[in-house]
Amino acid sequence: MDQLAGPAGAGPCLFLTKGGLLLENKTAAVSMRGITKTFGSVVANNNVDLDIYKGEILSLLGENGSGKTTLMNMLSGIYFPDEGQILIDGKPVTISSPKEAFDFGIGMIHQHFKLVDVFTAVENIVLGLKEEGKLDLEKAAKRVQDICDNYGFDVDPKKKIYDMSVSEKQTVEIVKVLYRGADILILDEPTAVLTPQETDKLFAVLRNMKDDGKAVVIITHKLHEVEVLSDRVAVLRKGENIGQLITKETNAQEMTNMMVGREVTLNINRPEPLFSSPRIRIEGLNVKSDDGVMKLKDVSFTANAGEILGIAGISGCGQKELLEAIAGLQDVESGSITYISDDGSREELIGMDPQKIADKGVALSFVPEDRLGMGLVASMDLADNMMLRSFRSGKSMLTDRKAPRALAEQIVHDLEISTPDINTPVRKLSGGNVQKVLVGREIASAPTVLLSAYVVRGLDINSSYTIYDLLNQQKEKGVAVIFVGEDLDVLLELCDRILVLCDGRVSGIVDGPTADKHGVGMMMTSLGGDHMDGGEMHE
Amino acid sequence: MFDIATFLSRAVVQSIPLLLGCTGETISEKSGSLNLGIPGVMYVGGISGVIGAFLYEQSSGGNMNPVLAILIPMLACLIGSLLMGLLFSFLTITLRVNQNVTGLAMTTFGVGFGNFFGGSLIKLTGSDVPSIALSKTSHYFSKHLPFADDLGWVGKIFFSYGFLAYAAIAIAVITAFILKRTRTGLQIRAIGESPATADAAGINITKYKYLCVCIGCMIAGLGGLYYVMDYASGVWSNDAFGDRGWLAIALVIFTIWRPNIAIFASILFGGLYILYLFVPTGSNLAVKELYKMLPYIVTIIVLIITGMRNKRENQPPESLGLPYFREER
């Protein structure tokens, strides 16, 4: 067991003292020793040691940018370490490509699924395999079915990926890895896109795999998942392994402190709403996608000034279309979206593009889900990105460069954005800073309505709290904030009311302070099963 | 009198360079490489074959071995096109430079290369006309089945072509089969759709991309060879190959990346290409020039229609034209 007394024994030693019992009959399937990886001037991993055991579920916990994914990508052959050594079953190995990783039985399920959209499930699963004989998709489909039956999956091998839900796609990814006979499974934030029910199902499957003697690593920043699922947890901070703990011997507060590096409070502020006059009223909204699928069906609700209205739902069940319809970016089949200003005058927004909406004096801001693909231009610098909202001002044919520069300077200062200067292209900033630039610009125009989609996705705890504070400030100024979220815990803590969407329909609206998580989860997956249905929708 | 059998057989002869170019480009595009250098490659393929044939005709002094007479030009053509393929691959796959710009530069270079060596050979032969005739070699290339002449119009339409024409159809059918039905085809298509996925699945992206571009170029190069040796009866004259390379690229979209459909589509285009010769216009030569517009106008219409239909399977490979860099962050 010399790898346990390896060069930097801190991690394993801590583990030994705390959980010596567990170790008795287990061997390290994978050991990483002194792993360092840099990208340009950024150190993603610094001298990391980590052990992964068979028949065990390990949580890799850390904030965004702490180097969890990079570390695992070196096991799956995507990146190659600058320094350090990887051992499999005690033997030093080199993993320089995903193929070699497979040969060592390592399979990784990436956060962004690596699937070919126009292929069927089974085509994706057999892709890249060096099997003898000619391609026999029927035989492969049968084997896929066997694996599904064995672990309790449900997947149609002949279905095209582009027809699948997110959770189905994830299942295909997992089956793909099992089909290759992987013994070591790495899952990168697998629950980010799942409902509570789907998450439970996934965890059950993972436990089956553990009982089957496989090693499972789950990358996450959600503490409750660590608690319910894993046997052991390793915490990464700023690219370094801070320590390894036995899950049942620790608690959420200890893990958070390790993750963030200082004492943090885990409560999100929720000031009492000061105003409550209707601001946006939506009635009977129907939206069809380009390929003719109904994305929103008869959606009606009211968003009030001075409150945060949360929108919950499985990803892709109409949130994007709803926000884009309000923002004037989505063609609408029927229904109405009425803007009610403070003096009571009304404006119908349907049929207007964003420019027209602004011309009518409706101060509407929108933080879209795809920050660099929609909200900002990745290759432009901060100042030019500020100009996106203001470049039309003035009668001159030429653009005014001064005002946006001043605004950029101010936002960098106010929101403590870390950037070399305002001439830096935004794609070079970290995720949290990109989001601050976008939110900062959208707030700067003094909106009366603020639409936001997955506004803290990919952000670390500190940045997330900064954003929550900004939203609360807007709420206190009397802005109608619409907050599309994916983390139910956050929705329940932050929002005054939560509208639940299911397959393009409103399945109910609940009060934030009193709502119960499991109930909301049920509403996300089934319609009409809730006591709140109807009444409040029409006030 | 409109002679349908003659028209059809001429259309088929016209179609073969288009078909070869289209099949080659399809292979390349399926693996994610949009090779706009194909017109240049076809020139290089053609002139390389001409140089090979020229050298052999000169050195053999009249006693030509039929096998060598075919093999030498063919090998020369394949090597020439392969080198062009390697150049494109190196620049766009290894060095990850913009594919469109590289392709355009290759076409400039390839057409110049063809015309330069064509011109030099013409000067060497000291001929009075600005062309070089390799009728002996062409004789072997255009030899058709002996019984074709006895079969009347059937023979004319189906059996009156040189062996490269049948090879082109066979190549198209085989390519279609490989792309659709085999493990290799699945991997190539995966690379064209999503190289990151293919990479994560353990497929050697660089190897497949190089192979697809190079094989694609070699097949397209044969189109140039067929044009000189069979269609033009061994006569090389500068710029005669014209814009067929571009039409071949347009055909790829028309055939929604399916070489088996390309067999018929290229005959259609071949027919449009020569229609002006068959339309009675009397002494009005100017109108013939307008008829020559047909293949381009039809291509444009086809582009518009293919752009309008939205079926997922009929779209271009998703990563077409994009370089792949694994460690992109």
Add this chain to the structure above:
Amino acid sequence: MNNKEPLIHITRRADIGWKKAWVIRGAAIITALIISAIAVTLATGLDPFSVYGKMFEGAFGSPRKMWILGKEIAFLLCVSLALTPAFKMKFWNLGGEGQILIGALVTSAIMIYVGESLPNGALIPLMFIAAAGAGAIWAGIPAFFKAKWNTNETLFTLMMNYVAIQLVAYYIIIWEVPKGSGKVGIINQDSLAGWMPDLAGQKYLFVILLVALMTIGIHVYLKYSKHGYELTVVGESRNTARYVGIKVDSVIIRTLLLSGGMCGIVGWMMVSSTDHTITTTLAGGRGFMGIMVSWLAQFNPVAMIFASLLLVFMQRGAAEISTAFQLNQSFGDIITGIILFFLIGSEFFINYRIHMRHKEKEGTENV
């Protein structure tokens, strides 16, 4: 470390100074010239120094040659400028050839049909406007379909070239003088109607000055105007453009009208100022060469002047040596091709950095 680590490791560069970038490009050109010299020697057995000497002479050898060089640079530069706004919008306008030709065709038509009845003061501006309009329409058609139905513009614009060529071929037969010659001949040789007048005694000065003005204009348009900002946003992300209320369709069409219009103006310049006739090969590949000039210059109009100079010098020089050493005219294309390959390839070294295995540490330190 163990020995299976990849020998060469490539990473993307954070940023490279423009000085370093131009050093790399300069090195690429010099390498290309050396390779070309070797190719010349191998192919012809000539001394490369005398060949390059001759090329230099061909480009700069006399005032007349200098003026021709200037005019050729002006033409190529103007095409490159024309293509740049479309290019920056990520619209591949491969139809420069056709847009030039159609501008030239309209110019010729006006010279032939109304040349005798209008004074030059009215005729030449009329030709200018008509040529710009024709070029704009020729580019506007594919732009319209791109905007409405996302039709593949690369091939559409390319096919428009051939439609234009056939249209010109048609009118050449109608206008040919003498009948059956297949040539239009010099138009209005006696009346000089529609011929651009000399400026300060120089035939090409007007054209050169006009293109210089257009260079400044396009520079300002791209960098400082609202239109320029809009088309950059559309090029980077159509979604972002929609998000801020930019009308993507009309920006695409508007930009291509500008692009095609400027190409049409090149056609006007060529017919009115230099050629005074029309052929199907009038555009001479400038539509394609312009794309490479624009790309090599990274859309920077000032850098385009140098890129055009380089390519025109190579072509003029190559033309000179092909007459002097009795080589084929296409020799220039081969040399141009070689230089382009090296310049294109050099972009890799500007965007990426290579680490050799044993130098790994140094490499990461000086990023």
